[in-house]
Amino acid sequence: MNLLVILIFIFGYFAITIEHVIKVDKLVPALITMTLLWAIIALGIDDFSNWFNPSTHGLVEGFLNFSIEDKQHLLESTLLHHLGKTSEILIFLIGAMTIVEIIDHFNGFAVIRDLIKYKSKIAILWVFSILAFGLSAIIDNLTATIVLISILQKLVANKSLRLWYAGLIVIAANAGGAWSPIGDVTTTMLWIGKKVTTPELISHLLIPSIVCMVVSSGIASLLPVFKGNITLKNSEDDNKNRYSLNILIIGLLAIISVPIFKIVTHLPPYIGMMLGLGVVSIFAEFYSNSKFGLSEITSSDHDELLKTSTNTSPVHNALSKIELPSILFFLGILMAVGALESLGILFQLALDLKQTISLDTLVLVMGAASAIIDNVPLVAASLGMFTETVDDQLWHFIAYSAGTGGSMLIIGSAAGVVAMGMEKINFFWYMKNISWIALIGFIAGAGVFMILRNFI
Numbered sequence: 266m267n268l269l270v271i272l273i274f275i276f277g278y279f280a281i282t283i284e285h286v287i288k289v290d291k292l293v294p295a296l297i298t299m300t301l302l303w304a305i306i307a308l309g310i311d312d313f314s315n316w317f318n319p320s321t322h323g324l325v326e327g328f329l330n331f332s333i334e335d336k337q338h339l340l341e342s343t344l345l346h347h348l349g350k351t352s353e354i355l356i357f358l359i360g361a362m363t364i365v366e367i368i369d370h371f372n373g374f375a376v377i378r379d380l381i382k383y384k385s386k387i388a389i390l391w392v393f394s395i396l397a398f399g400l401s402a403i404i405d406n407l408t409a410t411i412v413l414i415s416i417l418q419k420l421v422a423n424k425s426l427r428l429w430y431a432g433l434i435v436i437a438a439n440a441g442g443a444w445s446p447i448g449d450v451t452t453t454m455l456w457i458g459k460k461v462t463t464p465e466l467i468s469h470l471l472i473p474s475i476v477c478m479v480v481s482s483g484i485a486s487l488l489p490v491f492k493g494n495i496t497l498k499n500s501e502d503d504n505k506n507r508y509s510l511n512i513l514i515i516g517l518l519a520i521i522s523v524p525i526f527k528i529v530t531h532l533p534p535y536i537g538m539m540l541g542l543g544v545v546s547i548f549a550e551f552y553s554n555s556k557f558g559l560s561e562i563t564s565s566d567h568d569e570l571l572k573t574s575t576n577t578s579p580v581h582n583a584l585s586k587i588e589l590p591s592i593l594f595f596l597g598i599l600m601a602v603g604a605l606e607s608l609g610i611l612f613q614l615a616l617d618l619k620q621t622i623s624l625d626t627l628v629l630v631m632g633a634a635s636a637i638i639d640n641v642p643l644v645a646a647s648l649g650m651f652t653e654t655v656d657d658q659l660w661h662f663i664a665y666s667a668g669t670g671g672s673m674l675i676i677g678s679a680a681g682v683v684a685m686g687m688e689k690i691n692f693f694w695y696m697k698n699i700s701w702i703a704l705i706g707f708i709a710g711a712g713v714f715m716i717l718r719n720f721i
Contacts (some may be wrong), residue, residue, distance in 0.1 A: 266305070266312045267608060273301050274605060281598070282637065282676075292590045295597030302604035303344065310336045315609035317649070319346055324609050340607075347603035353457050353535050354450070354599065355592050360538035361447065364516050365408045366583035367549045372506045373513035378416040384494040386426070387486050390433060393417065394482040397434045398441035398475075401680075403517055406442035406449050406668075407591075410434055410680040414687045420497045424688075429490050431684045432699035433482055436672045436706060438680045440478040443668030444470035446524055446534070450595065450679070451644040451667045457534055458648050460660040463524040468721055469661040469714070477669050477710030481702050508552040512545070519545050549579040591679070599645050606649030615650035628662045629711060632670030636677035640667040658718050665714055672703035 277298030284291040306313070311333055316325040325339070368374065377396065383389050393413055400409035413434050421427050442448030446456035446463050455461045485491060519541030526537030605611050618627055635643055644667050653659045671678030675685045675695035684690060 266309050267610060270302055270305060270604065270608060271610065273305070274298060274601060277301075277601065290590055290594075292594040292597060295594045295601065297597075299597040299601040299604070302601055306604060306608070307337075307340060310340055313608055315613075316343075317607055317609040317612050319343065319350075319606065319649075323652075324612065343607050344603075347600055347607070350458065351596060351599040351603070353533050354454055355595060357453065357457065357535040357538050358450065358592060358595070359587060360535065360542045361405060361520060362408070362587040363580070363583045364519055364542055364545050365404050365412075366586045367545055367579055368512055368516040369412075370579045370582055371508050371512040371549070371552065373509045373516065374412045374416065375506075376510050376513050377412075378419060381416070381420060381497075384497065386491040386493055386495055389421075389495070390430065390485060390491055391482060393430055393434055394437040394478060397437035398478050401438040401441035402445035402448040403520055405447060405453075406438040407588075407679040407683060409441070410438045410683055411687070413438075414684055418687075421495065423495065426490065426495070428688055428690055428694065429485070429488075429698070431688045431690060432675075432695060433485050433702075435675070435678065435681045435684050436481045436669075436699070436703050437478045439669050439672045439678050440474045440481075440706070440710070442680075443477075443665050444474040447520060449664075449668045451640050452664045453534075454599075454641070454644050454648065455660055455664055459655055460648065460653075460657075461664060462656055463528065465656040466661060466664065469658070469718065470665050472717060473665055473710040473714040474669070476713045477706040480709040481672075481706035484702050484705060512548065512552065515548050516545050546580045549583075553579050595641060598641055602645040602649065605646070611646055611649035612652075615652075618650075624659055625662070625715065628659070628666050631663065632666030632707060632711070633673070635667050635670040636673035640671050640678065643667055661718075662711075662714060665710065666707075669703075669707050669710060673700050673707065675699075 277294045280287065280289070280294035280298075281291040284294075314329050316328040316336075316339060317323070318325050328336070328339075331339070381389070381392055383392060397406075397409055397413050400412065403409075404412070414431055417427055417430055417434070421430065439449070443452060444467055446452055446461070446466055452461075452466070456463070456466070520538075523534055523537040523541060526532070526540065527534050530536075602611075622630075631643055631647070644663060647663050651659060671681065675681045675690055675692055681695075685692075685695075
């Protein structure tokens with residue numbers, strides 16, 4: 266039965282990795298795999314010899330001798346445990362995505378776009394790299410990539426040049442997301458799973474992540490494609506909103522405050538994110554409704570008022586735009602990995618790997634593998650494989666490798682996939698022109714991490 270479970274997981278995993286070939290969204294195989302695995306476990310619970318207890322991080326003693334009723338009760342409690350942990354991540358992501366969509370509803374990110382006045386190609390490269398690095402740590406690397414490529418499309422008319430900028434944005438966004446507990450879904454998983462704490466994560470990964478970004482952008486700066494100046498597109502025709510700056514500041518502060526809320530209250534991060542969403546929603550509704558209280562509407566306000574009046578609520582509008590397919594994919598893959606963990610398969614795999622290769626080599630391989638297959642299930646698997654204590658250097662290294670390793674291929678990270686869709690980036694073009702830059706940056710950051718960990 267264990268073999269059947271493993272084969273179904275591998276087949277589902279493979280279907281996820283080739284979604285662009287089979288033209289089926291990866292949420293479909295993820296959900297089907299999750300359902301099949303738990304169904305097989307439920308129907309054949311008496312045929313399994315091991316059971317992993319997530320609360321004790323060890324195998325249940327004497328499981329083989331349990332009665333069928335006891336095994337079914339253990340199955341139900343374990344399933345509920347995995348659903349609870351998965352739901353914490355999903356609710357957290359829904360809150361963060363909604364806040365970002367509310368900011369975008371008020372055109373808040375236009376404030377950032379209007380600050381970019383440089384004409385030098387290299388200067389623009391560094392501006393976008395730094396913005397991607399910083400924003401991804403606050404609003405996550407996926408959203409930061411969407412925001413910055415949207416800005417890029419409004420500034421740079423040359424399509425071929427935009428591809429290069431987009432590639433470097435992906436690298437910088439993934440590097441920025443690695444050191445922040447809310448910057449990348451994999452790092453968020455480790456944080457919510459109580460494998461890392463915010464201060465230790467930042468102290469161990471900030472410098473390696475900066476090195477990864479700086480080395481990559483520095484190498485790109487030497488390339489002929491970034492020599493000379495360009496003429497930026499005129500952005501005067503874009504919709505303006507008087508509350509853009511206000512909602513941008515409020516939204517970013519709400520997201521940044523989540524780790525602080527957790528440290529102060531010791532409550533799960535999704536509670537703080539829901540508080541942040543509530544606060545942002547209050548201001549969004551107030552700013553939206555205040556337009557209707559104006560005694561006079563100037564001509565400059567007319568289009569803005571008309572646009573807002575077509576939506577019953579900026580919050581409802583934001584909720585309708587969040588990436589629900591991504592949420593369902595995370596549900597499917599995390600629960601599928603939970604099935605493997607429950608049978609003790611990942612626990613046994615970790616024991617075997619520890620006896621075969623060093624942990625550093627294993628984590629570096631995971632980083633390279635995350636460029637080929639999705640890094641979410643890789644990190645999810647590591648949560649069930651290793652039993653190291655909170656803030657062990659292993660968890661920090663996994664956060665770095667899984668976060669930045671995906672940059673080596675365009676399909677290796679959520680940021681890369683969304684950039685691929687927005688700019689129609691060819692897989693082989695990225696491999697030829699960007700992958701080697703990402704690889705050097707990844708190795709440089711990993712080397713700095715291994716050196717600094719002895720001093721922190």
